[in-house]
Amino acid sequence: MKKSIAVLTAALLSVAMISGCGSEEESSSSSAASAEGSSSAASTAEELGPVMEDIKSTGTLVMLTNATFPPFEYTSGTEVAGVDVDIAGEIAKDLSEVLGVEVTLQVSDGDFDSIVPSLESGKGHVALAGMTVTEERQQQVDFSEPYISSSQYIIQPEGSNLQTMADLAGKRIGAQLGTTGDILISDEIASGSLAGTGATISQYKSALEAGMDLANGRLDAVVIDQYPAAAIASQMEGLKVSDASISDSESYAVAVAKGNEDLLEAINATIDRLNEEGKISEFMTNHSTTAAEEAPAGESDTAEEAPAGESAVEEAAA
Ligand code: GLN
Numbered sequence: 001m002k003k004s005i006a007v008l009t010a011a012l013l014s015v016a017m018i019s020g021c022g023s024e025e026e027s028s029s030s031s032a033a034s035a036e037g038s039s040s041a042a043s044t045a046e047e048l049g050p051v052m053e054d055i056k057s058t059g060t061l062v063m064l065t066n067a068t069f070p071p072f073e074y075t076s077g078t079e080v081a082g083v084d085v086d087i088a089g090e091i092a093k094d095l096s097e098v099l100g101v102e103v104t105l106q107v108s109d110g111d112f113d114s115i116v117p118s119l120e121s122g123k124g125h126v127a128l129a130g131m132t133v134t135e136e137r138q139q140q141v142d143f144s145e146p147y148i149s150s151s152q153y154i155i156q157p158e159g160s161n162l163q164t165m166a167d168l169a170g171k172r173i174g175a176q177l178g179t180t181g182d183i184l185i186s187d188e189i190a191s192g193s194l195a196g197t198g199a200t201i202s203q204y205k206s207a208l209e210a211g212m213d214l215a216n217g218r219l220d221a222v223v224i225d226q227y228p229a230a231a232i233a234s235q236m237e238g239l240k241v242s243d244a245s246i247s248d249s250e251s252y253a254v255a256v257a258k259g260n261e262d263l264l265e266a267i268n269a270t271i272d273r274l275n276e277e278g279k280i281s282e283f284m285t286n287h288s289t290t291a292a293e294e295a296p297a298g299e300s301d302t303a304e305e306a307p308a309g310e311s312a313v314e315e316a317a318a
Contacts, residue, residue, distance in 0.1 A: 174222040
């Protein structure tokens, strides 16, 4: 049975709907923005940092994400689910203890390239978006300890054999705007090994849209993180993933606006606890299965090809 692009289109539409809700949700936490402005005013020993203060007073932890990145965040019905959502739920649970008020998680879905600016302007308290720690992002936001390792892979038609960066010479390559995959390929085309080869890059707002253009033959390759590559290839007819990575290793971490040491400390404590309890690998296994099951009917066989449980276990523990 054919995997249906229509189902993915429906998934994209529901993402758009949730983004719409997100902007309403964001307005309810706008006080984060004003608190943000005075970050230098934090904090004596007992005083909370600006974002902690806002989480406490609103009883809400607003998580910024982009829900087109399975298994870390994807839409399931009208909800956003995934490894990052589960981790943020645990952070909210631990913050309830730390702050002595019940903290409820609220997910705000938007474009990936808007997440760092939104965090800086106080539209959310934390960002969990399979976000790689990079030097450039570290200038703008602070990161927790890493919780997952990943690297870049090539999604391609089943009949292709693209395994290395050199194989991408002259190819039409898709990536998600502002991601490490986009930066890697754009740099190689501008002044690296792909320069002058005729290779082009198309930047998409969502990884799923890039995958759809690949499935439709408008691209030769999509460069994206390991687990989303596997999930997208397993959800779309006729696509596979390169056997090996084409980049250095990357680390995912939780991002927060600068000047919020107390929040970072609490987040790191939660990540330590989750690693000790084996929870992050458990979330990876659960959502790699679930994200594949969310795929159009009759294709669960391909789910087993996704690099789910075991490699995740090692990497999460690393
Ligand atoms: N890990 C990549 C990055 O941080 C991709 C993240 C994403 O697309 N959600 O750029």
